[in-house]
Amino acid sequence: MPAEFPPGQDGRPCLQGRLVRDCIDQGSKSERHALLMELEDGQRVLLRRHGGHPIRDPVLEALEGQVLRVTGEQREGYFLVRDIATLDDLNQ
Numbered sequence: 001m002p003a004e005f006p007p008g009q010d011g012r013p014c015l016q017g018r019l020v021r022d023c024i025d026q027g028s029k030s031e032r033h034a035l036l037m038e039l040e041d042g043q044r045v046l047l048r049r050h051g052g053h054p055i056r057d058p059v060l061e062a063l064e065g066q067v068l069r070v071t072g073e074q075r076e077g078y079f080l081v082r083d084i085a086t087l088d089d090l091n092q
Helices: none
Strands: 014-024 032-039 044-049 067-075 078-087
Touching: 014 044
Parallel strands: 044 078
Antiparallel strands: 014 032, 014 067, 032 044, 067 078
């Protein structure tokens, strides 16, 4: 995870990319499938929605496969999502 994400228009960190499901923490007791933001540069960032369940969040699950712009807070090991906007493609 990068040291810092660029701020959006409101000054909060912002990510943009496709929401994908993949296996994380392979080989550990914490191994599971999780939703990750796949950024334009190929980097993947674990997402957790503020107020949502940390393991299964039906709101994020419903957005799987879509291109999103999310704002929130960088935390250790994940990005805490405060706002979500769906986009048509990565050129927006």
